[in-house]
Amino acid sequence: MGHHSNWPEWVYVGVVIALMCWVGAEAWNAERLVEHIPADAEVIKVTGQQWFWTFEHEDGTKEIGELHVKVGKAYKFEIMSKDVNHSFNIHDYVVLMDAVPGRVNTVWFAPMEVGEHDIQCREYCGLIHYNMRGKLIIEDDSS
Structure with a gap:
């Protein structure tokens, strides 16, 4: 059968x-x-290292642990690591991309409403991994 x-x-x-x-x-x-990726997306360089995230905007502005963006704009993240493998994750926006030494990985998103969201590392990267968090702060475009 x-x-x-x-x-x-x-x-x-x-x-x-x-x-x-x-x-x-x-x-x-x-x-x-x-x-x-939308042609007008603003590039933000995202660097993971033990145990924090650094963000560099196109105009050279740098932020550590916090990322301020404008609502309704497209952003292209160029993600890299300075030491070990990390994983850049904005859970609420389903943004998840590995941060790997010696390589640039790209992902984009366009925030649609004002608010705050957690940024996490989803790859076990060492002792203080659980503390490797950041804040995504989405602001009104008029500010």
Whole structure:
């Protein structure tokens, strides 16, 4: 008989096709992150190091542990690490990207409402890893 259930063969084929589509969609989403960065996105250099995040804006302004951005604007993060692997995560915006020494990884987002969000390191990076937090502060464009 071969099959241990009474399901017709097309059910199995359907499940396999659905899984293949899902995996394909995931890969496409990852591509999309890089492919479709808005042309007017402001670049912010994000550097992870034990045990804090540094942010450098296009105009040279630097922030440590806090990142101020404007609502309704697109931002492109160029993420790197000075020491070990870190992982830059703004959970509320589903922004997650590895910070790896010697490499620049890119991800973008556009905050849509004013507020504060946690920035975390999602990669165990050493003793004080759990303290490697930051604040994303989204401000009104008029300020």
